[in-house]
Amino acid sequence: MTAGTTHGAVVFPFLTLLIVIPAVTALAVAAMPRALGERGQRIAVEAVGTAGSLATLALAIVVAVRFRLHDGGYQMVSRHQWAPSLGVSWHLGIDGISLFLVLLAAVLFPLALLGGRVRRDPRSYVMWLLLLEAGCIGSFVALDLILFFVFFEVTLVPVYFIIAGWGFARRSQAAIKFFVYTFLGSALLLVGIVAVAVVHQRQTGTLTFDLGVLQHTHLGLATQILLFLAFTAAFAVKAPIFPFHTWSPDAYAESPTAGVVVLSAVMAKLGTYGIVRFDLSLFPRAVVDLAPLFLTLGVIGILYGAIVACVQRDLKRLMAYSSLAHIGFIVLGTFALTTQALTGGVLQMVNHGLVTAALFLLIGWIHQRRRSWQTSELRGLQRPAPMMAAAFTVAMMASIGLPGLNGFVSELLILLGTFLTHRWWAVVATTGVVLAALYLLWAYQQAFHGTPRPDAAATRDLTWSEGAVIVPLVALIVFLGVYPKPVLDRITPTVDQLVTHVEQATGTRQPRVATVGSSSASPARTSSPARTSSPARTSSPARTASPARTSSPARTSSTGRMP
């Protein structure tokens, strides 16, 4: 990493630091002397780990603040020659799609660390978590395919050890299943990456794994489809997308709290992010051709996940299937290929992360108190633990998609955007909102409603430290539901570019309403607080509509879409 940048001026290496800080903290934790004694070591390890992850969060916030609006391209790029003979470079960049995933990871890791502390061997535990954070953030900002693959693979190892080391009864089985599944996918991904680079080398004579360069490789449709499937196999397992999901209920159920939080909230997004970042850029024609297949898988995921969740008696397994349904929405948003749907898909990654993290933390704390997450053994928790019930309610309602909370915004965008291009998929998927209410309210009723059993009546409510972990999540869930504009304004330009890239490569076009709406021509759009527009038109235009007004502005407007 001693090399200079390709941009001439040396920019401050924000993104590199985002990876280095957790990685170095992990090493520091690993090097912690045993002389401190068990208790001392625990405190030291947790303090250092928290400090490291909070420093990462602070840096991530700086990155978000410095992020330029209205810029769909990569920002804060750091690009260093690394192994030129292999065509590999240390190429990092952040855009509207990865920005919020990096933030998500940076927010969730410290919370997972604090919310899911373990008794046994905290040193290794914290070390693995920090290493995982470095790997996740690295995957989100890597713009070199090999670099991405390295980070993507590195994440596997900590998760494996976390599940196998600190998990529950059937942990080793779950860990092995997880490993086998994801590793098979990864093997295909590596083959795909090398194949793309080789094809590109044959065409241009240079070996490179740079995404920006490779996305101009000319690939025949058949090649595209094959490579697309190779890439997507890895991503589909990671996400997970139906029918590659059966590792997740086991892995989620057997993981310790912090493990399941990062596994479901952050690592699952590696898969969906990979599809958006690499599949859409590299194989646009395959994406368009196979869109109906993946939209169908997404819809099946939504319905199937929800239906299976309805009969789960174990809160963690229920959440695993609930995740399958919510990931289905992301898949739907990605393959619908409209600005709204894809923006919603990216936002859904963030929203699902926040919501599942909150729910899994709460479920973990319930388990600490009641030693169970079987709904049949929980009862009436709301009476002794009202704050816990309140936090659970907010997260649950966000998961159900209650407007005013974050889940609604992304699901609305996804379904609306999908409706524009693939109407019937959207119609079927929309019925999923009923099912989500069905299983979540059922679970809530089982665990929180009713009269507590005598031994449960003294269940402790949230402690201060647990409150400190859950409050930021609840606040973000509410904030992103009420005022998602700052986030949407940063995601949309990038998504627009990506959709345009796909459209140019395939000659398709999204419907005009998706980009122009009905009234984007109106200059008064820039909102000022409490803007007023009084006397409006006649109230009954139906009978009096003049021919001039009957032609929809959506069709007459000449505003083109951005290049």
Place this chain on the structure above:
Amino acid sequence: MLHAAYLLPLLPLAGFVALAVIGRRLGDPWAGWIGTAAVAASFVVACIVYAGLLQRSGQGRVFTQVLFSWIPVGGLHVDAALLVDPLSMTMVLFVTGISTLIHLYSIGYMRGDEDYPKFFLYLNLFVASMLLLVLGNNLVFTFVGWEGVGACSYWLISFWFGRESAASAGKKAFIYNRIGDVGFLLAIFLVFSKTGTVVYRGPHGIFAHLSAFGPGARTAVCLLLFLAAAGKSAQFPLFPWLADAMEGPTPVSALIHAATMVTAGVYLMCRINPLLSLSHPAQVVVATVGAVTAFIAATIGCAQDDIKKVLAYSTISQLGYMFLAVGTGAYEAAIFLMVAHAFFKGLLFLGAGSVIHGSHDEQDLKRMGNLRRYMKLTFVTFGVAWLAIAGIPPLSGFWAKGDVLTNAFARFPALWAIGLLTAALTAYYMSRLMALAFYGDDRWRAAVGDRRHAGDPHESPWVMALPLVVLAVLAAAGGLLSLPWHPASVDPLRWLGPVFGSNLYTPRQAASTKWVLSIVDAVVAVAGLAVALRWWVRRPDHPALEPVALQRSWYLDDVFDAAIGRPGHAVARFAAEVVDRVVIDGAVMGVARLTRSAGAGLRKVQTGYVRQYAVGIVFGMVALLVYMAARAGVVH
């Protein structure tokens, strides 16, 4: 003055936040007073905004206030924006007014409850959501309020969550509402895909792009929104949840499940009147479902023993009337009945609450009797509401229901006949309730024998009495809102004109026809009343008049369970136990096992080979990184 509109939802929202933060510290009764004050302040603002609107005239009475840009993505612009027009202000006035009264009542009713502050917290959130619902200037923002009231309804129905039945009833209400919400969401999508906007009015609004809809799309949008309305307003076949919703505290039943939330569906259909008026099929469906619901619910109401269940089915029935009016195109009549119904049904529920409160949580009509001797004020006020809903002139119900039926007679004579029959049933079941509760013998004396005798029924404190009196006055005089011979200039409901314009159905009927219809209404009402009093005052049990089918609500719950619930559960179990575990997981793990047994060399490391593999990855990756770093060093 109109610029104060943003305060309307903001004040109850502020009350909600305040109660969330310090509610538990305030406790009983200060939390109640804070909640009441927030809503009362909102009512005051509503009056100010109303006055501001009255100063303008005609088309000037439309005012949009954009609060902030909520969801801007590509061509989609959803603002958090309020639409103040005669329709929304009518709703706002009666919603805030009745909410204030019911908050006040709850201060007394909920006294001593474990979760007293939380009750007002939910109530305030409900009022804020309801105001967003009626004030939203676009479909998506209306949907925020729409779902918000649904969620509050869920929390308030299962307020006494220790009872299994209350918890289930709340869940049921939410899920029935969600079924309707699918329609709402699809309508939003369809409207956006056709017009590129979700805003109701204005030059870029949906109603300015009506020609973008083909006849099929128009009907589809109207029916999808009607599905949502049927869920929220408990129309056939989505009404079973409302009867179960009576598990909630009685003020909740009065506020949410009688006066305000359940009328949201009617409001929505009135809001989209330019679209609805263009689709004759949708109008016929709305009117028919309304009339049929009105009739079915009325028949069920005749056989219920729980005082609140009778009122619940009565609410469903009255909502049916409102949809009959909407389908007819008589939007003003629908709003008229909605407001009048809010007065008398709110009063009936509060009176029922007073009865339940006074007779120590007794809800069974068969165990009441002769309460008029012990609860004079409740009896008088309840009596006013009874005569009003029964349609006895000159109380509000007579005028409002008459307005609906007169319009229906002109456009859908068959539905008018159903409506008239229902009017007779209404008078009948309400009088039955009255007879069982307030007349006859002191049956409660026998009933209390089997539990702790807690004293005679007694009257309630003033905070509960005052709302009863105010509502009784309104229920009696509510007809003044729109008397048939009002000149247009002073008719308080005629100001809705600009909202509906030429979409409003105006039957051409001779004055004599109207007179005859009114007299028929009155005669039918008196007949139903007389019959019921004659049968029920002396004897509290007539098994022949209470068939099981009616007691069990035409077996609708059983039908749903048999047709959807049980098969659905079976499908889910099959998916979880067979498809997921055996088919999918079996296939994948089978492949894995196959490869593993094929590789004989792996057998000896079977116990921990994944762990070694993982370590291998780490070392491999590290080696790769080191190698690359070294190469990089060489280059420079």
